[in-house]
Amino acid sequence: MASVINSFGISGINAYLVKIETDTIYGQPSVSIVGLGDTAVKESKERLEAAVVHTKYEFPKMKIVINLSPCDIKKCGSHFDLGMAIGLLIQSKQIVIEVELDNFAFIGELSLNADLRPCSGILPMVIEAKKLGIKNVIVPKENMEEASLVTGINIFGFRTLNEIIDFLEGTSSYGSIDNLKEEHIVNTKYLVDFSDVQGQNDTIELVMIAAAGGHNILLSGAPGCGKSMIAKRIPTILPAMTEEEALEVTKIYSVSGMLKNRGKLITERPFRAPHHNASTNSLIGGGNNAMPGEISLAHNGVLFLDEIAEFNKRTLDALRQPMEDNIVTVSRVKSTNTYPAKFMLVAAMNPCPCGYYGEKKCKCTDYEVLKYRQKISGPILDRIDIQKNVQGVKFMNLTSSKNGVSSEYIRKKVETARKIQIKRYEKFHGINCNSQMTPDMIKKFCALDQESLQLLQKAYEKYRYSVRTFHKFLKVARTFADIDQSEKILKKHIAKSIMCRELEKEQCNMIVV
Incomplete structure (x- = not known):
């Protein structure tokens, strides 16, 4: 035998x-x-x-x-x-x-x-x-x-x-x-802080909203205005992972052979920033042995795509399904593997090929600007909740001796909002933040008064938004309300959420012209 x-x-x-x-x-x-x-x-x-x-x-x-x-x-x-x-x-x-x-x-x-x-x-x-x-x-x-x-x-x-x-x-x-449980915790000390960022309070506020609700965000602005600087400080304001989330992330890194501290539970949310020449397989997952890609390594954390317009268009379009379903299925002839991919997308780009759109030194034609922005397809742009044009920093702000808002202060507000969300969704398995709400949950937790509905209706009809965008307005408004610790979504929260899609509105106006 x-x-x-x-x-x-x-x-x-x-x-x-x-x-x-x-x-x-x-x-x-x-x-x-x-x-x-x-x-x-x-x-x-x-x-x-x-x-x-x-x-x-x-x-x-x-x-x-x-x-x-x-x-x-x-x-x-x-x-x-x-x-x-x-x-x-x-x-x-x-x-x-x-x-x-x-x-x-x-x-x-x-x-x-x-x-x-x-x-x-x-x-x-x-x-x-x-x-x-x-x-x-x-x-x-x-x-x-x-x-x-x-x-x-x-x-x-x-x-x-x-x-x-x-x-x-x-x-x-x-x-x-x-x-010993406490020996399994890795404590990360960040060398960067949001207090380093000067003159970008409006952008930092939207980044705080994105972190609080798990929303995708796109920052567009001239070179050197602080897009990447802000994005790289997002890990300092993210809320701590639950034990279940930490175990999921540690499993992914263990399978990938990327667990640097063996025996240590990963408790800080991942921050992945692949280069724009990354292949589809490296981003989505695949290869001969179908290993997890960058979107899975960013599970429960942040996927930062710097210079997103320079990524291959087919590679970016491969993000469509994972951004909606929070999973990615990699199929091969002899096997099919499914990996979790619940990530917050943070992207940064220039507004035009030269980077100085709207300034005197920009020589790009409207056609060149439009063609450059169309490198990001409509379906991808539609899945990004917050789109912000980042303005340059004024000289007086740069020379000011005052520090900006600290990461600790922002993180406390983010954690307070997340606690509200976790309590709200405690009966729903796998839902931890507002961005993960289903249509039924949106109807239940995002009820609007008549004034707010009229305001949203005007924006919806004027710019011909999709149903997905309509739902994203409600999700972002719910996060604004949570930051204010408001049980109901008010008209000001809807107004702020409508103002969060600057790039899409600007592109729509360019096409009309």
């Missing part, structure tokens, strides 16, 4: 159980690994042979068949090495296990010297083990802290294959693990 060892594979950002079945058959000595493994899985037979020999055991001179079940799912990674080695030694009766293997899972890459090396994706694997009722997980020592982020399951970390065998055979004991 073949030996069976528990391990895990990764699909998207979630793990699934993989049974490693090992059997030895009389015949020409060989190693066959079946079950749709990638190159890293196929090459494990060489690592397996060297590791077994270095642990002073004999590599069976028989036909060895290793099956990774389920066999119809593509499997990637080198973390199956450990399970294969344990299964082979058990099947060849070279070790006698004193524990019940059904309660154990094995994850780890083996070196040629039988040392255990760290792997990516440990966190979702341990989470899946807990769901399945597997009580014990054996991982490389370097992954132990990351695995111990999951409570209610026993994590064992080892450095070598020999140590694991001694533990399983009962010849050596293993000390208990102290799972």
